[in-house]
Amino acid sequence: MSLASGPAPAVPAPGRLSTLDRFLPVWIGAxxxxxxxxxxxxxGLDVGLNAVTVDGISLPIAIGLLVMMYPVLAKVRYDRLGDVTRDRRLLWSSLLLNWVLGPALMFGLAWALLPDLPAYRTGLIVVGLARCIAMVVIWNDLACGDREAAAVLVALNSVFQVLAFGLLGWFYLAVLPGWLGLPQSDLAVSGWxxxxxxxxxxxxxxxxxxxxxxxGEKARGRDWYETRFLPKLGPVALYGLLFTIVVLFALQxxxxxxxxxxxxxxxxxxxxxxxxMWAGSYALGAALGLGYExxxxxxxxxxxxxxxxxxAVAIATFGAASGQALAGVVGPLIEVPVLVGLVHVSxxxxRRFTTVSR
Known part of the structure; x- marks a missing residue:
């Protein structure tokens, strides 16, 4: 990263943003x-919402997340993904942060701050093992991050999630506590x-x-797709986000x-x-010279x-009324307002970054 060493990229003026964008923290709070x-x-609202499930997945939450993610992923220029995959600094940094430092940090914080509450502690460790593949795309988009890079990193996390989640759960809940002389627990989760x-x-x-x-590009061309179609589709993502937040908070x-x-x-x-995690990752990206996006x-x-x-894992393993499940539910309730704040920090x-052309 270059600080104050050249012209800063233009930041959209608040007056040019839509009402939905400018007052997003207000809408999310509401x-x-x-x-x-x-x-x-x-x-009975929570019971009714919980009853609408398909194979154990909450249908209202699934609908909200899919509506939220679709417009953002429709904005990705898929012909540019090769440029992202060639950036080894970005890929290796992401793997290190997500699958080594993230779970270890949550393990340490859970034991340090919840030593007397084993159920909540276990629930938080499970949260730390589940790397983001959904809502992150909208935080990245709101912060004007690199959409193509987000698509690649989310896909990378998805592959590692399938391969490593169960193994890391066994390590952090049974093996590592055993080495440290701490109480152990089990995590029953299937690859499917x-x-x-x-x-x-x-x-x-x-x-x-x-x-x-x-x-869309084949039928009308890229210019029409990006200047006419995407602006109409874009607000749908934020409507999906707000719907998801209402459902999540109503359930609990x-x-x-x-x-x-x-x-x-x-x-x-x-x-x-x-x-x-956010500050450390931001500092690492800056030190590596990855550029703002x-x-x-x-x-x-x-x-x-x-x-x-x-x-889902906490409920399946420990029960819907368990402390582990409550810890899992509190996760997004804290994450949503915190990451909205970090969007504004980002x-x-x-303004302090010099544009890095790739």
């Missing part, structure tokens, strides 16, 4: 509040459960986005508002985790987590 109040005050999460939450919107761009509204002290204890290591992508893909998988830092 969605969180609406979900919490609905879950607390509408009898992980692969199913990847196929649904990444495979479907990725295929839809690719086909949309391929067919009663439990969260009735156990505020437990939520606060769980939130503390999560806040430390998101801040340390790819540094931003590296930071958000490393800081985010696959809460859909973490919650955009503020954008």
């Amino acid at each position: 969605a969180m509040a609406a979900g919490l109040l609905a879950g607390r005050w509408i009898p 459960q992980i692969a199913k999460s990847v196929l649904i939450f990444l495979g479907i919107p990725l295929l839809a986005g690719y086909l949309t761009r391929r067919l 509204g009663a439990q969260i508002t009735s156990r505020p002290l437990d939520v606060a204890r769980i939130a503390l290591p999560l806040l430390a985790y998101f801040a340390l 790819r540094t931003t992508t590296l930071a958000f893909t490393a800081a985010g987590n696959n809460f859909e998988l973490a919650i 955009l503020a830092l954008r």
Whole structure:
């Protein structure tokens, strides 16, 4: 990264942004509040939402995430992915952050800050193992990161998630605690459960986005696709995000508002985790000279987590009413407002980068 060594890239003026973009933190706050109040005050809402599942996956959450991811993945220029895969610094940094440092950091924070709460501690360790493959694409897009790099890193995380999640769960919950003389626990998770999460939450919107761009450009050309079609499609992603947030908070509204002290204890290591992972990843990207767009992508893909998988695994292994499941649910409730804040931090830092052309 070059700091103050050349002309900074232009940052869109707030007045040029849509109302939805400019007031996004307000809409997200309203969605969180609406979900919490609905879950607390509408009898049976959480039961009804939980009942609408397909093979153990919440249909409302799945719909929200797919609607959120599709427009972002339709923006990706798939003919430029080769440029990203040739950037070994980016790929190796992402693998190191996601599959070595991230799980280790969450393990350390969980044991340091929740030594007396084994269920919550285990739930947080599971969250740390589930690397983000869904919501990260919209945080990256809002922060003006590299869309093509995000698509590649998310796909890379997906492959490693299928291969490494179960193994790392065994290591961090049984092997490493045993070496350190700490209490051990087990994690029952099948490879199919992980692969199913990847196929649904990444495979479907990725295929839809690719086909949309391929067919749209073939029919009307790239100029029409990017200047006429994408601007109309773009806001749909934020509508999907807001819908997902309302559903997530509604599902656990009663439990969260009735156990505020437990939520606060769980939130503390999560806040430390998101801040340390994002800041450390950002510093690493800057030190490697990746430029603003790819540094931003590296930071958000490393800081985010696959809460859909973490919650599903916690419920399947420990039960829906378990402390492990509650820790998994609190994960996105903390992640959403924190990463929205980090989007604004990232955009503020954008002025300090010199454009790196690739």
